[in-house]
Amino acid sequence: MKKIILLLSATVVLISCSKVGKDEYIITGTATGVENGKTIILETQDAAGMGLIAVDTVKVENGKFEIKGKVTEPAFHMLQLESANGKIPFILENGEINIVINKDSINKSKISGTYNNDEFVVFNEELIKIQKSLVDFQTKNTPMMNTAQQNKDTAVINKLMKEFGKLQQTVGENTKKKYTSYAETHPKSFITALIIQGMMNDPAIDIQKVEKLYASLDESLKTTKPGKAIELKIKESKMTPAAPQPGASPAPAAAN
Secondary structure, three states: OHHHHHHHHHHHHHHHHOOOOOOEEEEEEEOOOOOOOOEEEEEEEOOOOOOEEEEEEEEOEOOEEEEEEEOOOOEEEEEEEOOOOOOEEEEEOOEEEEEEOOOOOHHHOEEEOOHHHHHHHHHHHHHHHHHHHHHHHHHHHHHHHHHHHHHOOHHHHHHHHHHHHHHHHHHHHHHHHHHHHHHHHOOOOHHHHHHHHHHOOOOOOOHHHHHHHHHHOOHHHHOOHHHHHHHHHHHHHHHOOOOOOOOOOOOOOOOO
16 A cells, blocks of 8 residues: 555656646757847747748846747747857647757757657758768868869769769658658657658659558647648548549540
């Protein structure tokens, strides 16, 4: 009985330690070296998806900042530090989100604390590894390309462009495989919903594959904006007549 009471007490303590309730978020930020009073803006896409709008604004105090609010579903947002070159993308969702701003290199800022943000960080790291060969090629061959352009050496220019083109194709294929494999193995990730939504923009996509991925999505993701958009596009694809195959005879006209 004592063990049960202790276990229940520990559970109560864990629950009471949570700073956020249902549909709430709190962003706890560290901005070491940033002057007091510098503004940090929380931004999201406008309704038309054409630009960014401010959701909240706070000021840095003693290298810290905090943003609280309500959120009903995960969605990509940005943090903009005053005078900084670049923004910090992250997923705003229910929970405690930790952001450590690197004021000298914004793209090296750290995000953690919730499932989708942890997944976002790992996913990006894996994509960077896949695409590293492109960066390495450019770093290695940019001086040679510049010299060739100055000398109008078309043989070298064409050779480098051909090699880079092949590398781009390989990286593109590997990136696409990564997106697909991630979507197949992470049904609870908001990133998966975004990947499937992106797949629907490919005219050559296998709609049955998309349906399968959508069916495996966690139910909570199906009610998000991306989830609803996927469902709508699947329905629309079933209503659209299939395009005739090359060489196929056109359908006979209806009799009057």
